[in-house]
Amino acid sequence: MTAMTPGQLTEQVLAAYADTPDPRLRQLLTSLIRHLHAFAVETRLTPQEWLAGVEFLTATGQKCDSERQEFVLLSDILGFSSLVDLINAADGATESTVLGPFYVPGAPARAMGEQIGRPEDGHPTLVRGRVTDRAGRPLDGATLDVWQSSSNGLYDTQDPRQPPFNLRGVFVTGRTSSARCGRSATRSRPTARPAACCTRPAGITGGPPTSTRSSPPPATGRSPRTSSTRRTPTSTATPFSA
DSSP states (O other): OOOOOHHHHHHHHHHHTTTOSSHHHHHHHHHHHHHHHHHHHHHTOOHHHHHHHHHHHHHHHHTOBTTBOHHHHHHHHTTHHHHHHHHTOOTTSSOOOOOOTTOOSOOOBOOTTOOOSOGGGOOOEEEEEEEEOTTSOBOTTOEEEEEOOOTTSOOTTTOTTSOTTTTEEEEEOOTTOEEEEEEOOOOOOOSSSTTOOOOOOOOOOEEOOOSOOSSOOOSSSOOOOOSSOOOOOOSEEEEEEO
């Protein structure tokens, strides 16, 4: 009896998914299987290495809860989130970016120049910017979501001492397409997690105008972070200056 080759095994597995009704799902599954099998063959993956990978993914899932989505962070640090955003970016608009694991839908509406945090959250910084269409014309009514960590490097979803939606806000541009808001200091990723990475530098975190949302904002309370929400830029946002 002739021993089965890796290629033959791959074809048998693919045949099991050949009748998947949805064409797009069938394409995704079969392509994933081919690449996954090719990875194992190319690297000559050992049983011990396979098990280590399974244990890592298991630990990642065990860290997830209603307010903590570890797989989003894992996708981010592998560059996969950025790649998906890059290949789906709109031509001629502001460069697309990922939401990251700390975005929460349903942030409160804020007036222009309003503080989004408390005095203890850090030194206030005024941020100004303009939102235009691809031709450079100002956009009235463009929505920008802003979220920041407190001076301790933690977001409200990580820190029980912060009230819900602390340092978060939704701003809407006026006729001049300008936007102004206040924010706080540095941010960091927690280290007691499988998908942990190094401390991130201080920066401005916010979302450009969006065409759709994957889910409606909640009425009250904290919201779970979602890995399915992505922003599709429909305009050009002039970079904010702090």
